[in-house]
Amino acid sequence: MTETVLDVRDLAISLCDGPTPVAAVEGVNFSINRGEVFGLVGESGCGKSLCALALAGLLKAPMAISGGQILLEGRDLATLPPREMRHLRGNKVSMIFQEPMTALNPLMTVGDQIGEMFVLHRGLTARAARMKAIEALEQVQVSSPERRINAYPHQLSGGMRQRVMIAIALACDPALLIADEPTTALDVTIQAEIVELVLDLCRARGTAVMMISHDLGLVARICNRVAVMYAGQIVEQRSAGDIFTAPAHPYTRGLVDALPRLGRRLERGQERLTEIGGVVPAIRDFPQGCRFAPRCGRVTPECRAAPVSMTDLNKGGRVRCLHHV
Amino acid sequence: MLNVLLRRLVQAALTVFVVITLVFLLFSVIPGTYASSLQADKRDVSAEVLERIEAELGLNDPLPQRFGRYMAGLVQGDLGTSYATKRPVADMLAGRIWASFRLACGAILFAVCIGLPLGFFAAMRRGTWLDTATMSLAVSGLSIPAFWAGLVLMYLFSLKLHWLPTFGYGSGGLRHLILPAITLGIAPMALLARTTRAAVLETLNADFIRTARSKGMSEQRLVLRHLARNAFVLVLTTIGLQFGSMLGGSVVIEKLFAWPGVGSLLIDSVGLRDLPAVQGAILVIVLFFLLINTLVDLAYLVVDPRIRYR
Numbered sequence: 001m002t003e004t005v006l007d008v009r010d011l012a013i014s015l016c017d018g019p020t021p022v023a024a025v026e027g028v029n030f031s032i033n034r035g036e037v038f039g040l041v042g043e044s045g046c047g048k049s050l051c052a053l054a055l056a057g058l059l060k061a062p063m064a065i066s067g068g069q070i071l072l073e074g075r076d077l078a079t080l081p082p083r084e085m086r087h088l089r090g091n092k093v094s095m096i097f098q099e100p101m102t103a104l105n106p107l108m109t110v111g112d113q114i115g116e117m118f119v120l121h122r123g124l125t126a127r128a129a130r131m132k133a134i135e136a137l138e139q140v141q142v143s144s145p146e147r148r149i150n151a152y153p154h155q156l157s158g159g160m161r162q163r164v165m166i167a168i169a170l171a172c173d174p175a176l177l178i179a180d181e182p183t184t185a186l187d188v189t190i191q192a193e194i195v196e197l198v199l200d201l202c203r204a205r206g207t208a209v210m211m212i213s214h215d216l217g218l219v220a221r222i223c224n225r226v227a228v229m230y231a232g233q234i235v236e237q238r239s240a241g242d243i244f245t246a247p248a249h250p251y252t253r254g255l256v257d258a259l260p261r262l263g264r265r266l267e268r269g270q271e272r273l274t275e276i277g278g279v280v281p282a283i284r285d286f287p288q289g290c291r292f293a294p295r296c297g298r299v300t301p302e303c304r305a306a307p308v309s310m311t312d313l314n315k316g317g318r319v320r321c322l323h324h325v
Numbered sequence: 326m327l328n329v330l331l332r333r334l335v336q337a338a339l340t341v342f343v344v345i346t347l348v349f350l351l352f353s354v355i356p357g358t359y360a361s362s363l364q365a366d367k368r369d370v371s372a373e374v375l376e377r378i379e380a381e382l383g384l385n386d387p388l389p390q391r392f393g394r395y396m397a398g399l400v401q402g403d404l405g406t407s408y409a410t411k412r413p414v415a416d417m418l419a420g421r422i423w424a425s426f427r428l429a430c431g432a433i434l435f436a437v438c439i440g441l442p443l444g445f446f447a448a449m450r451r452g453t454w455l456d457t458a459t460m461s462l463a464v465s466g467l468s469i470p471a472f473w474a475g476l477v478l479m480y481l482f483s484l485k486l487h488w489l490p491t492f493g494y495g496s497g498g499l500r501h502l503i504l505p506a507i508t509l510g511i512a513p514m515a516l517l518a519r520t521t522r523a524a525v526l527e528t529l530n531a532d533f534i535r536t537a538r539s540k541g542m543s544e545q546r547l548v549l550r551h552l553a554r555n556a557f558v559l560v561l562t563t564i565g566l567q568f569g570s571m572l573g574g575s576v577v578i579e580k581l582f583a584w585p586g587v588g589s590l591l592i593d594s595v596g597l598r599d600l601p602a603v604q605g606a607i608l609v610i611v612l613f614f615l616l617i618n619t620l621v622d623l624a625y626l627v628v629d630p631r632i633r634y635r
Contacts, residue, residue, distance in 0.1 A: 056539055089541030097539075102532040106631060107554050116550075120542055152630040168540065 005175050005208040006055070007031040010068035011078070013050050015283055017062035024063065024283045025050050025232040029310075032176065037199065037209045039219035039240065041255070042229035045280050048212050051229075052180045054078075055210070056095050057085040073175055091121040094169035096198070098181040100161035104153040110137070110164045111149030117171035136167040140197060159190035166198060173205050180212045195222060216255050220244040228252045231280055231291040234310070238317035248313055248324040251276070251292045290321070298323045330619075337615045344611050345399070345604060349392050352600050358384050359408040359598045382408055395604070404608070405601035409594070414605035418587065422609060424494060425586030428579065429571040429613075431506030436513035437564060443514075444521025445556075449548075451526065459518060466515025471574075475508035475581045492582040505582040509575050513567035517560065524559035528552050558629050565621030569614040 011028040014021035025047040032038040042048045053059050055070055057077060070077040072093060077085060097103045105113060114136050115129035124132065130149065137145035140163040153161055162182060169177055179198060183191035199222060202209050213219050219226050220240045227237040228249065236249040247253040254276035278295040287293055289304040296303070303322055310318045359382065360375040379385050383394070398405055404414035447459040482504060483491040495501035528534065529552065537551040576588035583589070587606045594602035625632050 058535065058538055086541045086543065089539060091541055095539045097532060097536065099532050103536045105533040105537065105551050105555070107558070107629065108551075116542070117540060120540060120546075154631045165536070168536075 002033040002036075004031050004071075005034050005036075005073060006210070007071040008051075008055070008068070009071070011051065011054065011065070011070060012067035013047070013054050013059065013063060014066035015062055016064050016066070021064075021066055022283055023066065023232065025054075026067075027310075028068070028229075028234055030227050030234065030237060032208045032210060034175070034208055035203065035206045036225070037202070037211060037223045039223035039226040040210060040212045040229060041214065041216050041219050041226060043214060043280050046229045047232040048229050049180055052095065052178045052210070052212055055176075055178055056093055057082075057089055058095070087121070090117060090169075090174070091172045092174050093176045093178065094172070094174045095178045095180060096162070096165050096169050096182045098184050100158050100165055100185060103165055104161055106153055109150050109152055110156070114149075114164065114167050114171060117168055121172045132171070133167075136171050137164070139170075139201065140164070140167045142167075158186055159194060162186060162190075162194050163197070166194075166201065170201055170205065170207065174207055176208045176210065177202055178210045178212070181214070182211075183218075184213075184215075216244070217259050228255070231286055232283070233291060233320060235292065235320045236317070237310075237319075238313075242315065242317060246315070246325070248317070248319040249292075249321045250296050250298050250323075250325075253325065254295075292321075329622075333615075333619050337612070340615060341608065341611060344607060345396070346392075348604055348607055349388075349395070349600075352598070352603070353388050355598075357598050359600070360384065362596065362598045395601070404605045407594075407602045408599045409597050409602065414601045417590065417602060418605050418609055421585055421587045421590055424584060425572055425575060425579070425588060425609075426613075427502060428505055428509060428575055428584060428586055429568065431502050432508075432510035432571055432575070433513065433564070433568040435507055435510035436517050436567060439510075440514040440517030441521050441560070444518040444523075444560075445525055447518065448522045448525035448529070456522075460522070463515040463518040466511050466518075469511065471508055471512060472577050472581050474511055475505070475578060478504050478508055479582075492584075494583075494585050505575075505578055505584055508582070509571065509578045512574075513571070516567065517563060520563045521556070521560050524556040525552065527559065528556040531555070554628065558625075561621060561624060561628065565617055565624075569617035569621075572610045572613045 008028055008030050011025065012023055013025040014023050028051060030038070040048045040051065050059070050063060053063075054065055055072075055077065057080070059065065065078050068078060072088070075088075077088070077093075080088070104110065111130055111133045114133035115124075115126065118124040118129040118132045119126065122129075122132075134145045134149055137148055142148050142160065142163055148156075148160075153164070156164065165182075177198070182198065183194050186194060195218070198209065201207075211219060211223060216226075220243060223240045225238065226240050226243045227234045228243070228251065229235065230251050236243065236247070236252045238248070243252060244256060247256050254274075257274045258276060260273050276295060281287065281291065281294070287304065289302075289306055290296070290299075290308045293299045293303045300323065308320050308322055310320045311324075312318055313324070358379060360370075360379045363370050363378075364375065383391060386394075395405060404418070406412065407414055407417060410417065443459050443463070447456045450456050479491055482489045489504055490501050492505075493501060533555075534547070534551060537547050542550075572587060575584075575586065576591055578584070579586045579588035580592050587609045591603060591606035591610075593599075594606065
């Protein structure tokens with residue numbers, strides 16, 4: 001049985017600081033099932049973090065949701081009044097951020113910062129929350145949690161802090177965990193540990209995970225399904241295995257080719273790693289037609305003529321390309 | 326901890342030595358002596374009397390000798406005797422330190438109580454008319470000469486409205502303190518409003534505030550538990566520096582309001598070339614600054630867990 005936890009329909013996010021709003025993200029459709037790990041991949045500036053913030057109701061002006069629905073367990077977060085959104089945030093949908101070094105309040109003990117979740121959403125007293133915080137620390141595999149509970153963030157390593165962040169995010173057994181590049185700022189040796197920890201804990205709780213990353217390799221390894229974003233749109237949505245072995249969109253293909261693999265450079269006699277030429281256009285300069293057209297090797301005049309819509313692939317999944325593989 | 330205080334003490338001693346030496350040298354360079362200042366006062370003093378006074382006070386001795394004599398006294402805790410009043414400088418200061426301290430406290434209280442909330446609300450309502458108004462006010466507060474502001478306040482609240490006494494110390498009550506304290510506090514208030522605004526804005530942009538938001542708490546809790554303390558840590562240094570330099574800054578204001586503090590003693594004594602009194606007053610101002618700075622450092626130990634002295 002698959003139960004849909006999150007259903008995002010036609011989500012649009014706009015930059016509203018000028019006379020007319022400019023869409024930074026548009027036409028985003030995806031859904032995540034209970035217990036599923038869903039990957040959202042793309043270069044910096046493609047809108048993946050904006051999507052994450054929108055899901056958690058954390059968009060800051062001048063960015064705002066300008067259309068579409070975000071259905072979390074059937075409730076539309078896009079139109080929820082701020083007060084109700086506040087009760088869901090941290091409780092039903094929580095987030096882990098990229099920078100564990102600065103994401104925790106430097107003047108509060110980690111115990112207080114974890115315990116705050118139980119005070120906020122479970123109505124516990126400070127004392128009871130403290131006991132729960134010790135448990136939560138234990139679950140993220142921090143040794144001697146009774147002692148660590150009194151530590152301040154600066155006394156902990158980056159990996160340790162990210163564990164604390166995970167403890168905070170999962171404290172109230174949310175239905176959805178949004179992990180925005182949770183390991184990018186960490187040592188490579190710790191990255192795998194942290195990812196495993198998040199996956200284990202979420203599996204045990206049936207928490208759905210939206211893993212945001214620019215690391216296609218990581219996402220392909222741990223996710224069930226993956227969506228690739230480019231310039232504010234989803235350009236391809238497939239099962240993780242397919243996207244890695246048979247990318248349909250030229251952009252995805254570029255991403256897969258750009259992944260460094262041991263020995264391949266020598267094999268092909270290359271000096272440098274493969275890259276996708278050019279850069280992501282700025283929000284105001286999005287091309288009229290296919291947004292990847294200026295960087296695409298398969299571009300034809302009709303690509304530039306009109307916006308391209310998503311089409312179903314025979315082998316499952318969807319792609320936004322007229323000349324997909 | 327003890328180590329830190331000890332180091333502070335050594336630093337203080339060094340600072341005092343340097344300041345005292347500088348003042349001594351300055352006084353040997355500027356024209357006039359205590360004796361000649363009597364003459365400048367248009368008092369009918371004959372040349373023989375002047376010479377006798379100078380000889381009595383040892384003003385004709387060579388500079389190193391005078392300096393050595395003063396330092397020798399200072400090391401033993403003797404601030405010397407005022408040329409003008411013939412009273413021990415320590416006694417003269419004793420009565421005035423309290424007056425100056427009250428004025429400084431009143432001024433910093435005014436600056437903090439008005440400046441912090443102003444800066445805070447300006448930051449929370451960034452870009453609105455409230456923000457613009459507050460910051461224009463802050464710039465004006467920093468640009469207006471304190472003595473002029475004092476005169477305006479005096480004119481308004483004493484002469485026109487008759488709410489408060491014009492000047493003087495009165496019997497030590499609060500009514501006499503209000504106007505000079507506000508006058509002295511305007512510039513620090515303006516500076517604090519600006520610093521607070523910047524601190525709050527910086528903190529609002531911090532990652533941990535985003536984390537706090539993602540936890541799903543009310544704005545009120547966010548501000549009280551996560552924002553306020555972090556922003557305050559950034560402002561604390563400014564408060565300390567402003568408070569510490571207040572005795573020095575109050576010199577003109579004390580004179581304007583005929584406030585019997587260390588500052589007005591300093592001005593009077595400079596006019597009289599009364600070196601021991603000048604040295605004493607400056608000593609108080611410097612020590613106050615050093616003391617407040619040390620207290621601020623200690624306060625950081627309490628509010629910021631990241632700071633631990635070894």
